[in-house]
Amino acid sequence: MKWEMCSVEPFNNGVVKETELKDNGTKDHPSYKAIPKFFDPPPKPEDKDRVLLLRREAHSLVLQDQAEGLLNxxxxxxxxxxxxxxxxxxxxxxxxxxxxxxxxxxxxxxxxxxxxxxxxxxxxxxxxxxxxxxxxxxxxxxxxxxxxxxxxxGRIGLSSYDGFGQGYLSESDLESFITDIIPKLAQIRDCMQPSFERFYVCTVVKKIFFFLDHLHMRRIRIRDIVSSGLLSQLLELHDKTNSKEREKKGATNCFSMPAIFAVYENYLDLDKDHDGMLSREELSKYGSGSLTSIFLDRAFEMCRTYGGKMDYKSFLDFHFAMENRKSLKCLPALHYIFRILDINQQGYLTAQTLRYFYDGIEVRFKTLKAEAVNFQDLKDEIFDMVGPKDPLNITLKDLINSGQGETVLSILIEFDKFLAHENREGNPQNV
Missing domain, CATH: 1.10.238 (Recoverin; domain 1)
Known part of the structure; x- marks a missing residue:
């Protein structure tokens, strides 16, 4: 519908009064030919597909420019x-x-x-x-x-899966990237059964997210993946000679088939009823089988479960935390365990918190009909080891700064670790 602008009439006070627009009923009114074209209107908000396509095309051109700067x-x-x-x-x-x-x-x-x-x-x-x-x-x-x-x-490859060009990848984005590069990873491609591919991809993605997304933002920066060295380890698998060089040095690529399959095999060994999930009872056999019942209960409370059982993805987070807690540089592992111990979501552990988890250790002593350690002595020892800024509360930062994070957390959740600590050489109680 076209509109004709009618004449304007000036008032005595100089104000211009504009009359209403009238429909001239035609499509070719001469007044329209005089109106200049200011710009091409952007896609309408509801035209999301077109907006996304334009953004992806621009992002693709940038990546292409970067790729041309590399040596062929x-x-x-x-x-x-x-x-x-x-x-x-x-x-x-x-x-x-x-x-x-x-x-x-x-x-x-x-x-x-x-x-x-x-x-x-x-x-x-x-x-x-x-x-x-x-x-x-x-x-x-x-x-x-x-x-x-x-x-x-690899960075350019990762960026091509960032549809919006914002520098982040979600789990599904990273899954697509890993799936697509498997044919180029000779060490994986030549020894992996097709049926295992989805478990391989899942394990690799969860491992990267465990180390780089411990705050559970559900996305990670591409530059963090690159700077962490994880991308380098993954891309090393394209050449079989790298595997031999690593073996000579006694090093293992954490994304190699033996490393990933060992995690999956551990899960299968725990799954005694073969239903593809882990019950609390089945997870209690993890490692040395000495994780306390209280800690296991809390672990199941904190993770996503299905009918009260833990799936493979949740198990991976649990496994990576248990396996990497010894490393002082592995903050995600300490963060994972600390979050489970922080029963009141306060950001710190109190003497009452320590008592709550020590009850699990005490139960094991009673099962063995052995005399338990006095809690007051243990509590004082832990606070002395950590030396927290607040003498009544222990934060994760306190644990990290003390360098005793793994020791403190382990003796609260695992009976064997508690015994090893109590029976260590130089323990005053053993002198």
């Missing part, structure tokens, strides 16, 4: 050729070494893209782990560049 196979081959050309010395073991002066010559001959990677700072960074004075193996330089490109490619 041909450029990497050229880098290796130039490195070999300027080797300073080849020792008896046929290792090819290069000095800083010859390294600078290499930098002057490579492409502009490669020069951005081959900095003087890189030379001295690699020198810190070099076995040769004032020289580097050229293979260490080449491998560093390859790894760096691989990480950037």
């Amino acid at each position: 196979t041909e450029e990497l081959n050229e880098l290796w050729r130039i490195l070999e050309k300027h080797v300073t010395e080849t020792i008896r073991s046929k290792r090819q070494l290069i000095s800083l002066d010859d390294y600078l010559v290499v930098v002057s001959e490579v492409s502009a893209k490669c020069q951005k990677l081959l900095t003087v700072g890189l030379f001295f960074e690699l020198m810190q782990s070099s076995n040769y004075p004032d020289m580097l193996e050229i293979v260490s330089i080449y491998n560093h560049i390859v790894r760096r490109i691989s990480i950037v490619q």
Whole structure:
């Protein structure tokens, strides 16, 4: 419907009065030809699909730009050729070494893209782990560049699953990423049964979220995944030679098939009735089987259950916390256990809290018909170990700062750990 603007009439006081618009009933009124076109209207709010498509297209162009800045196979081959050309010395073991002066010559001959990677700072960074004075193996330089490109490619790959370009991934986003890269991970692809794929993906995703989302925001920043080193470990699995090198060093990739399958096998061993879920009774056999009943009750209260049973995803959080509590750097594990112990959701543990969980330890003493430790003595020892800022309350920060977090939490939830602590060498009570 078109509208015609009628004449305006001035009043005596100078105010202009505009008459009502009238429908001229035509589509080609000449007045419309004089109206300039200011802009193309944006998609309507209800046109969500179009908005999302435009955003994704813009995000895709940015990622494409970043990918073009990486070295391709041909450029990497050229880098290796130039490195070999300027080797300073080849020792008896046929290792090819290069000095800083010859390294600078290499930098002057490579492409502009490669020069951005081959900095003087890189030379001295690699020198810190070099076995040769004032020289580097050229293979260490080449491998560093390859790894760096691989990480950037991984970051770009992760970003392509961030549909809104906000720098975050949800669990489902990360699941899609892991599923799609499995065919490129030779160490996984060549030994995994198709039926196990969903369990592998689930375990990897939950592990990454456990370490990077301990506040349960249900999303993690892409840059946190990259900086954590977890992406690097995952991408190492694309090359089978990395597996042999790790074995020689006695290290295990936490995303390798043996590591992931060991977690799944543990779950299957606990699931005695084979219903795919864990009851409280079944979980009580976890580890040494000495977790207290009070702690297990609280664990089931705090996690999502189905008919009172724990599923595989909830078990993974529990398992990662138990396995990593010894590491002082693993704050998510301490945070997980602390959250279970903090029965009143106050953010700290009191003497009453310690008493509540010590009851579980005391029950085990009675079962063994042994004399229990005096709680008052234990309470004083714990507060002395932690040295909290508030002498009446122990916060998670207090536990972390004291360096005794794993010890304190373990002796409150696991009978075997409690006994080991009480019977340790140097315990005054044993002297």
